[in-house]
Amino acid sequence: MAATDRAPVGGVSVSRLGFGAATLGNLFAPVTDEDAHAAVETAWDRGVRYFDTAPHYGLGLSERRLGEALRAHPRDSYTLSTKVGRILEPADTGGTDTGFAVPATHRRVWDFSADGVRRSLEASLERLGLDRVDVVYLHDADECGDGGTQALREAYPALERLRAEGVVGAIGAGMNQVPPLERYLRETDADVVLCAGRLSLLDQRAAHSLLPEAARRGRAVVVGGVFNSGLLADPQPGATFDYRAASVDLLGRALRIKAVAEGHGVPLRAAALHFPFRYEAVASVLVGMRTAAEAADAAAMLDVAVPDELWDELRAEGLLGEADG
Structure with a gap:
C-alpha cells in the first residue's frame, strides 16, 4: 500500500495516508511556520492528497497554516476536510490556550445550530484562504453537553443541505467514542465517520461493531490516533496513551507488540x-506530522510490507482482541 493509493468517501476520494493537521495548531508544543510548511510539502511530495483540520486546532492556526501551504497546489488535486461545532469568538485573556501552544486570543463556543454550521464554515474558508472544503465533519458532538442532540437535529440536516447544494462533497461526524459514531451510521445518511483512537493495536473498540456496520452500509471510516498519542510510536517510560501517561501494563503490552513486529x-x-x-x-x-522528517517517516511506514503472520502471532499471543477484518 502507498500513500498515493486512494479510496472513495462520498462524492470525493482520499489518499490512504492523510495529514492530520492538529499538529499545525501547535498541539501541546510550538511548531515553527517553517517546519509546518515543510511538513505539508514533504507529505505532498510523498503522495499525500488528503488533509484534515479544524477551527479547534490552535484556535484557527492549523487552518491558516494548512491553507497557506495548500494554496501552492491546484485545488482539484487534493481533498480537504474541516469541522464544525465550535465557533471561535474573540476573548483575549493574555494567557495561553489549553492543549495548544498559542495565545488565548479566542474562546471556543459550542454551536451545533444550522446557522452555526454556516458561520463556522465561512470562517474556516476565510482562515484557509480557499474557496471550498471537500468534507465537513461534526466535531466532538458527544462532548458539547447535550449528548449530541442539537448536532443530530440541527447541524446534521444543515450539512445535508450543503451536500445537496454541491457546496461540499461529503459529510460526517468525527469523535473519540464509538457509540455516537454508530448512531450516525444507523440514523443518518452520513458519508463518513472519523474515529480517533479506537482502532489501534492497543484499543480495538471500533472493530467490534462500528467497522462491520460501516461496511454493511457502504460508508467510509477515516481513522485517527493510530499511535494513541505516542505510546505506539515509541513505547518507553513516560510515553503517553490518549494524552495521559501510559500505565505500566499498557507500556508492557506495547513493548510486547513491538517485539513481535520487529521479529x-x-x-x-x-x-x-x-x-x-x-x-x-x-x-x-490520519497521522499528525510536525516536521518534514515525520511526514517522510509516515509515508515510509506505509510502504513497509506487513506479513499476515505478524497479525497471526499477535492474536496467538493474546495481544489482539480484534474482530475479524
Missing part, C-alpha cells in the same frame, strides 16, 4: 499504521 522485520510504527487497513470500510488513516 517479522516490521517497525512498530508500520504495524500501527497498517492495522486499520485490515478493515474494508477504512478509507484513510
